[in-house]
Amino acid sequence: MKLYAYFVSDDPGVQVPESVTGVGGSAVRLMKAEDLLVGVSETDDAPVAITRDNVVAHERVVRSVFEQTTPLPFRFGNVVGEKQLRSYLHSHQEALQSRLLFLRDCVEMSVKVIWQTSDQVSAETEVVPVITDSYLDHAKGGVGVGFLMAKRQEILRDQMLANKATDIASWLKERLGGSIRKDQVSVRPRDKLVAAAAHLVARSDLERYRGELDKARAERPELHFLTSGPWPPYSFANIDLEFKTHFGVS
Amino acid sequence: MTSPFESVMADAELEGLEESDLSLLETLDHVLNSGLVIAGEITISVADIDLIFVGLNVLVSSVEKAHEVLRDRERRAAMTTSSESEVSAREAQHEIE
Numbered sequence: 001m002k003l004y005a006y007f008v009s010d011d012p013g014v015q016v017p018e019s020v021t022g023v024g025g026s027a028v029r030l031m032k033a034e035d036l037l038v039g040v041s042e043t044d045d046a047p048v049a050i051t052r053d054n055v056v057a058h059e060r061v062v063r064s065v066f067e068q069t070t071p072l073p074f075r076f077g078n079v080v081g082e083k084q085l086r087s088y089l090h091s092h093q094e095a096l097q098s099r100l101l102f103l104r105d106c107v108e109m110s111v112k113v114i115w116q117t118s119d120q121v122s123a124e125t126e127v128v129p130v131i132t133d134s135y136l137d138h139a140k141g142g143v144g145v146g147f148l149m150a151k152r153q154e155i156l157r158d159q160m161l162a163n164k165a166t167d168i169a170s171w172l173k174e175r176l177g178g179s180i181r182k183d184q185v186s187v188r189p190r191d192k193l194v195a196a197a198a199h200l201v202a203r204s205d206l207e208r209y210r211g212e213l214d215k216a217r218a219e220r221p222e223l224h225f226l227t228s229g230p231w232p233p234y235s236f237a238n239i240d241l242e243f244k245t246h247f248g249v250s
Numbered sequence: 251m252t253s254p255f256e257s258v259m260a261d262a263e264l265e266g267l268e269e270s271d272l273s274l275l276e277t278l279d280h281v282l283n284s285g286l287v288i289a290g291e292i293t294i295s296v297a298d299i300d301l302i303f304v305g306l307n308v309l310v311s312s313v314e315k316a317h318e319v320l321r322d323r324e325r326r327a328a329m330t331t332s333s334e335s336e337v338s339a340r341e342a343q344h345e346i347e
């Protein structure tokens with residue numbers, strides 16, 4: 001029998017309501033290790049299936065605690081033996097406590113910016129390579145030159161889209177910067193979803209954040225925004241990932 | 251499921267999807283894509299196929315998939331309607347003969 005992990009908390013008063021069941025309808029209990037509490041339920045060794053019910057159950061358990069305090073949420077699918085879990089908590093205790101301290105009283109807000117297909121098209125058509133007579137003379141000379149010119153145009157187009165996407169992400173950060181503690185932004189210039197941002201916001205700053213976001217949305221009516229939250233800080237929880245990125249391992 | 255959404259832009263990109271669908275997509279995006287990881291990798295399974303890595307662009311792919319499914323359903327409905335009309339026409343013709 002193994003354990004499915006939902007969250008880590010350092011709040012001694014934290015409780016999972018009895019009515020809240022975990023993945024597969026299992027009972028959730030708190031496991032104390034070091035000075036930390038971990039929400040776990042028992043499961044068999046098989047990989048956890050991604051089903052609507054399982055994903056919702058994971059989020060339901062984390063959210064039930066998030067309503068009381070800000071935990072470190074585990075990603076869906078962490079199944080480990082109790083010994084391995086205790087070993088992990090022991091070896092990462094300092095990093096986990098430090099992260100919990102950083103995230104205390106904070107929530108995650110999610111903003112996805114979607115640009116219209118016409119925005120992409122306009123960015124693409126803005127790229128008009130300078131085709132001189134000399135180029136055309138060369139192009140007549142063979143398919144190689146034509147290929148390189150097409151390649152050049154493709155690179156310029158990608159650069160243009162990337163610049164536009166980065167501009168949007170920077171603009172958003174500038175508008176919301178006053179109310180966010182940390183952000184994680186991924187820019188995807190070739191996708192419709194041009195930028196996905198996770199913002200860490202203090203619970204006490206939520207109203208201010210919402211006001212600034214409303215103003216930003218009004219400023220750029222050509223962009224579509226999908227905002228959601230407050231979320232448990234999923235995007236700011238992974239200490240290992242940050243460690244690897246920081247030290248250039250990954 | 252309680253919706254964590256404060257607001258959803260119901261524009262051309264997202265029309266056709268209910269708020270509950272978007273809420274589920276956002277939940278998938280958060281719960282599957284981020285969070286604390288104990289081991290270096292997590293094994294999960296979709297439709298009995300074990301996956302080690304999950305990289306999802308849930309929202310866009312799902313919106314496109316949803317549109318695709320809707321278009322497909324409309325096409326099938328149109329084809330069914332036209333086939334039914336043809337059958338009715340043929341039966342009517344048969345009765346006349």
